[in-house]
Amino acid sequence: MPAHAAPITAADAYGLSRAISVSLENVFNKPVAGGPSTVRPIVSAPDITLPVNITAFGQPITIKTRDDVRSEQLAWFVYISKVTLSPEQASVAYQTPYNGKYGTFTLSKTDGNWSIQDHQQMHSSSGARFFYGELYEGVACRDGSEMATRWNMYKDALEAAMARRARTPEDALPSTCPGKEFPDVAAYKQYKAMGLNK
Incomplete structure (x- = not known):
């Protein structure tokens, strides 16, 4: 059923x-x-x-x-x-x-x-980005939200990899939005533009 x-x-x-x-x-x-x-x-x-x-x-x-x-x-x-x-x-x-x-x-x-x-x-990392991108398309990032924290974690992970340093502990990261549109939404829009809608 x-x-x-x-x-x-x-x-x-x-x-x-x-x-x-x-x-x-x-x-x-x-x-x-x-x-x-x-x-x-x-x-x-x-x-x-x-x-x-x-x-x-x-x-x-x-x-x-x-x-x-x-x-x-x-x-x-x-x-x-x-x-x-x-x-x-x-x-x-x-x-x-x-x-x-x-x-x-x-x-x-x-x-x-x-x-x-x-x-x-x-x-599937790309599947997760697609999921968040579809969910938050048209939604502006809000300071203090879980998604703002996740964005800062993602940003720090990329910066840590490029600088070959340890990642910053989550509780030491800012909770302010690095921008307005979530990076997952930008990736989702690229998927759609390439005809890769799921």
């Missing part, structure tokens, strides 16, 4: 939340003392309706819309691009643009519990 079908039953919603929770725990890897250190908000594709009670390591997960992300200029989140659910099987396709990874979990249910049977994962 597609995740975007509406309405869904309470049983479907519970099964969907558990399948996504199991998948996210594998995306986030493992918790640390005091709670998971890498738990991010999740964002769904426009045609997907996610249940509200999704957790990871027993912690509630914040669910954001694409409009929320654009408004808040978030950089670190998990994007759920496709979910399918049947009584005994499920699949969860996701993207973590902050590290250029994307993939699909295939899950099966045994004795009422979901477990991962397969995890196909890939990496």
